[in-house]
Structure formats: C-alpha cells, structure tokens
Amino acid sequence: MSIISVVGPKGGIGKTTLSINATAALTRALSSGKNHNRICLVDLDLRLPTITSLLDSHPSKTFYDLFECLGKKTYQNDFLKIVYLMTSRFRAYVEGDIPARNERLAKMFHHYHAMNIDLFLASEFKYGNEIRELLKKRKEIKTISQIKKLQPILKKIDLEKFRSLLEEMERVAQPVMEEYISYIEEYGFSILGGEVPILGKRAHRKRINEPEFLLRFLEFLDHVFQKFEHVIVDTPAGGVNHMSSLMNVIDQVLFVFDLSNNIAINGSIDAVHTFIDYYEEFQADYAKGQLVGLDRVHVNRLLEQKGKGDLYQSIKNKKLGIVFNRCQSNQEIEKSLKMLREYLDTLDKYHQYKRRIQIVGMVPHNKVINITNNRKSLFYNMDIALSERMDLIAKAILSKNNICPTLADDDKTIISYLNKTKKPQLFEKLTRLAGSSTN
Ligand SMILES: Nc1ncnc2c1ncn2[C@@H]1O[C@H](COP(=O)(O)OP(=O)(O)OP(=O)(O)O)[C@@H](O)[C@H]1O
Ligand SMILES: [Mg+2]
Structure with a gap:
C-alpha cells in the first residue's frame, strides 16, 4: 500500500487536476485487467469537493453521509x-x-x-x-x-x-466502507469523497474540531487506505490543518508549484518547509517514545506491517517530490528552483534535503486541460504530449529507487529530464526527419 498526497496551499494551482490525471496515469501503468482494489482517488476537500462532478461519477454515499x-x-x-x-x-x-x-x-x-x-x-x-x-x-x-x-x-x-x-x-x-467507495468502470479506478460541501453545516464544522470525532474519521480513512494498493489524496487549499496526523500516513508528498504565479510558488515553498518541520518533529518524538494520539496509532499500524527494523527507515524516507504546473518556459523552472534552494539555504536545510527533494514532473500550461476539465473528463489520453507528462509522474510514484533528479542536480539535468519524451516518439521524429532529407 502506498499513499500519495498532492498538496499546495494556494487555491487553483492544479492540485485536483493533477490528482485526477496522475491517478489515471497510475491506473494505466499498473493495469492488467480490472482490479477494484488497486487505486483509489480520495477527495479530501471537505469545503468544496469537486472530483465527483469533474468525473461525472456520483457515489451513493459520500463524506457528507459519512x-x-x-x-x-x-x-x-x-x-x-x-x-x-x-x-x-x-x-x-x-x-x-x-x-x-x-x-x-x-x-x-x-x-x-x-x-x-x-x-x-x-x-x-x-x-x-x-x-x-x-x-x-x-x-x-x-x-x-x-x-x-x-x-x-x-x-x-x-x-x-x-x-x-x-x-x-x-x-x-459503523459505516460500511464499501458503500462509500465507488469504482468507475470507464476509468478503472475508485473514488471516495464528497459531493456537497460538508463543512457548510454547522454541526459538521463543530465535529471536525473535536479530536474524538476526528479520530473516527481518520480511522475510517485508514481502513480504506489499507484496502488499496495505491491511494491518491487530493487535499484542499490551505492543507488539512485539522487532520495534521494524516501527514503521517502519507508515503509520498507531491508539492504542486504553479509556475504562472509567484505568490503560489512562495506558498508551495512554504509548504515544503512545513512538511519538513512536521516530519523532523515526528521523528524526534518517535525516537524519544513520545508519540501520542493518532501519531501513536499510526506507528503501531506500521509496526504491524513492516516490523520494527524497517519502521524508522520508512518514517525517515518519506518521499518528497515537486511537480511544476502551468509551465511555459524553462526559465520559470530555473527561477523557482533557485527560489526553493535559496529558501532552504536560509533555513540551513539545503544540504540536508537537497537529495531528498525529487523533481518528479512538469505539466505545461495547456488549453486542453482547461477544456477537458469543463467537459467533466480527464485530459489524460486526450493529448499525447500531456499524457506523457503524467506517465513520467506515475513512473516516479511507482519506482522504489529514485529515478528522477533531485534538487541537488543542476538545472540542465533537471530540465532535460522533465522534457523527456518516450523513445518511440523520438524514433518517429527521426524517421520523419530521415524521410524529409531523402525527399
Ligand atoms: N496546466 C494547466 N493548464 C491549463 N489549465 C490548468 C492547468 N492546471 C490546472 N488548470 C486549470 O486551473 C483550474 C484550477 O485547477 P484545480 O481545480 O486543479 O486547482 P486546485 O489547486 O485543485 O484548486 P482548489 O485549491 O480550489 O482545490 C482548473 O480550471 C484547471 O482546469
Ligand atoms: Mg482542488
């Protein structure tokens, strides 16, 4: 089981778009016949859930019912x-x-x-x-x-x-988990989440702030997570403050950097810092045996799954990755890499984290994305070049080893990796070139 969370504190930077399409790419990468327990996309936006309407699939029970x-x-x-x-x-x-x-x-x-x-x-x-x-x-x-x-x-x-x-x-x-998970035949993955704003209701706003209630909600999520091989969690703008313990169950965090917006880039850089801080504190408390509440529940679960030896490594090795969105030029990538490196450097964290932070992928600014979104469908598979971007992200998510560059690599290496296209296409281009030169 692996849980991947797509985060970024600002609204409208592409978290949902990337979550949905990365799920589609993961499904393709893993597919060998239909498997209802393979991939689940979770919409954790409790204020304004959008995934069910974007995919035009409406589960019989949603987080509101939950x-x-x-x-x-x-x-x-x-x-x-x-x-x-x-x-x-x-x-x-x-x-x-x-x-x-x-x-x-x-x-x-x-x-x-x-x-x-x-x-x-x-x-x-x-x-x-x-x-x-x-x-x-x-x-x-x-x-x-x-x-x-x-x-x-x-x-x-x-x-x-x-x-x-x-x-x-x-x-x-007890809620029956299966009633809340809806498998979409057309896409080959399941979804779980909202349909209507959940926190619009006063009683629910009150509930989400009560640790005893929250614990029950997180227990339910944990139950779902264990059922699937891969879970992609789409988080709302501003993160999931009331559910910070959720950060512990995440194996990989994908930070979305919206290159068209400087304020959003700063926000995402800050999110990287927040996660680093949180995990450092978690590790320290774990080492001292001072974990409490949900954190402790999580560690006990991991102990059952992995055994003590691998547990510390798994906590230490959470994958941190960056996906650039709305990219229009390589200079934008260089600029935001510089901003992130400098920021981490001022915190004295650059050398410690430069190899941990992976540069997972890049999605250009593209009209097709907007249009398909409005038509309530995926852009994945609508456009070969865009699909390839998502395939690269899916590959990085699935790989056990680090296949992508890190913050420690030079910009040229990073940019050439992000622009990588599949060999057959390159082969096609070459044969086309060869054809034109013989004409
Ligand atoms: N690379 C892109 N090119 C063009 N349009 C994009 C791109 N990425 C996202 N969009 C569009 O931007 C809008 C906002 O995207 P999305 O809803 O995924 O953002 P979000 O971060 O999930 O927002 P929120 O914080 O409100 O949940 C959507 O209309 C989407 O189609
Ligand atoms: Mg969203």
Whole structure:
C-alpha cells in the first residue's frame, strides 16, 4: 500500500487536476485487467469537493453521509455505551449493591467528569434529557458519596430499555466502507469523497474540531487506505490543518508549484518547509517514545506491517517530490528552483534535503486541460504530449529507487529530464526527419 498526497496551499494551482490525471496515469501503468482494489482517488476537500462532478461519477454515499453516520451513530453509540455502564454502576452504588470503594465505580466516576457532551445529540435518544441533566450536575458531584444526590435522575432511566435501544443502535453504528467507495468502470479506478460541501453545516464544522470525532474519521480513512494498493489524496487549499496526523500516513508528498504565479510558488515553498518541520518533529518524538494520539496509532499500524527494523527507515524516507504546473518556459523552472534552494539555504536545510527533494514532473500550461476539465473528463489520453507528462509522474510514484533528479542536480539535468519524451516518439521524429532529407 502506498499513499500519495498532492498538496499546495494556494487555491487553483492544479492540485485536483493533477490528482485526477496522475491517478489515471497510475491506473494505466499498473493495469492488467480490472482490479477494484488497486487505486483509489480520495477527495479530501471537505469545503468544496469537486472530483465527483469533474468525473461525472456520483457515489451513493459520500463524506457528507459519512459525517452524519460518524456523528449521529458511531460517536453517539460510543458515548451512550459509556453512559450505560456509568448509570448502571451509579445505580448499583446508590441502591447499596456495591460499596463506595469499588474499582469499576471509580473508573466510571472518572468518565463521568471527563465525558465530552458537546457532540451528544440528546434529542435523538429516549433518555437524552436525563443524561444531559445527569452530566450537568457534574460540578456539584465532587466525591463518590455525592453520587447519591443523583438518585432522582438515575431512577428515571430504565436500564433494561436503555440496553435494548443500544443493541438496536449498534447494528447501524459503523459505516460500511464499501458503500462509500465507488469504482468507475470507464476509468478503472475508485473514488471516495464528497459531493456537497460538508463543512457548510454547522454541526459538521463543530465535529471536525473535536479530536474524538476526528479520530473516527481518520480511522475510517485508514481502513480504506489499507484496502488499496495505491491511494491518491487530493487535499484542499490551505492543507488539512485539522487532520495534521494524516501527514503521517502519507508515503509520498507531491508539492504542486504553479509556475504562472509567484505568490503560489512562495506558498508551495512554504509548504515544503512545513512538511519538513512536521516530519523532523515526528521523528524526534518517535525516537524519544513520545508519540501520542493518532501519531501513536499510526506507528503501531506500521509496526504491524513492516516490523520494527524497517519502521524508522520508512518514517525517515518519506518521499518528497515537486511537480511544476502551468509551465511555459524553462526559465520559470530555473527561477523557482533557485527560489526553493535559496529558501532552504536560509533555513540551513539545503544540504540536508537537497537529495531528498525529487523533481518528479512538469505539466505545461495547456488549453486542453482547461477544456477537458469543463467537459467533466480527464485530459489524460486526450493529448499525447500531456499524457506523457503524467506517465513520467506515475513512473516516479511507482519506482522504489529514485529515478528522477533531485534538487541537488543542476538545472540542465533537471530540465532535460522533465522534457523527456518516450523513445518511440523520438524514433518517429527521426524517421520523419530521415524521410524529409531523402525527399
Ligand atoms: N496546466 C494547466 N493548464 C491549463 N489549465 C490548468 C492547468 N492546471 C490546472 N488548470 C486549470 O486551473 C483550474 C484550477 O485547477 P484545480 O481545480 O486543479 O486547482 P486546485 O489547486 O485543485 O484548486 P482548489 O485549491 O480550489 O482545490 C482548473 O480550471 C484547471 O482546469
Ligand atoms: Mg482542488
């Protein structure tokens, strides 16, 4: 499994365009018959998802449904399970069935004070109001013996009924991954993501900022990632701040440099810096055994997959690549390489990273891209020269060794690599030239 993320902090620089077409090129490079579990394109733009409409393919369930399910069912259910255990322990204590010194009672008392009620939908559950009331009293209940004060509320909750409602809810609490993934026959890859703006809804904006909810969302993504051989993640402008832990599950980061826009280039250079910083901190925390939360979950997953020996290497060797977009001249490439080198140099990071940062590909500014985009289809395969650009990017993504130049190479080497075309074409050109000279 390999996860490739296409990033760039500015809007409109070509992240989505490149994600879609790189996915198509990867599909072609790997294709040997239809395989539904090979490649998935994930639209992580929760504000304004566009991939489903660009590809004119509309999955039956999208991230909007996922947020509803995780918020209304998964979170609700996990929350209520704890409330159930807590209520039954408290009742047992109040009714004299267990003493004040009881380990499980103490644990539930701790939960009582730590529970996050912000995401609980009281109106959706029969005993919602009683639960709210119970938790509102937390300020007054400072010791275990004070639980007795809760007796009138506890009595209003029928534990038998509560349990059977919970069992009923459990059956639909977990999202079914397959319902959210849609395989596009025509293109030979799957998509997962949005359809309508998800963060437009206030409840969802609130949810995405709650770590407990986020964890469930990331767990779902992780589940999907493991199903596929390759996953391309299209990220929104500005990145995925609320999901920074996601950076850890990414194997390769492709930074898009929009050469037509100096501000955008500066933004992408800054993104390279942000990632370097993040990974350096991650490595340091990992070495000291100080990873927490999702970072730790991720490391445990990698440990299972790779074993301890290779894990450190995999964290250390995340591939960082650059794709130039909207290129109109080689000078633009030279200029932005210079800007990036100088910036890294001022941070004293140039020598450390110059061989790590690969120059993966280049896509020219081209009308065909805009036109095909508006026609809701891929530009890949519409134009041979453009397809070759994407094939080069796909090849770099797939290769285990570094086949492309790095920031350490000279501009001439980089530019000649980026302009590389396939041999048959060169052969065609030569035979055409040979033909014309004999005429
Ligand atoms: N190389 C190119 N030549 C011509 N047009 C391009 C090129 N790359 C992208 N475009 C066009 O630029 C527009 C913006 O591209 P795209 O939506 O991929 O950007 P984005 O970075 O994903 O934007 P956002 O941050 O809003 O998600 C699209 O209309 C696309 O067709
Ligand atoms: Mg986009």
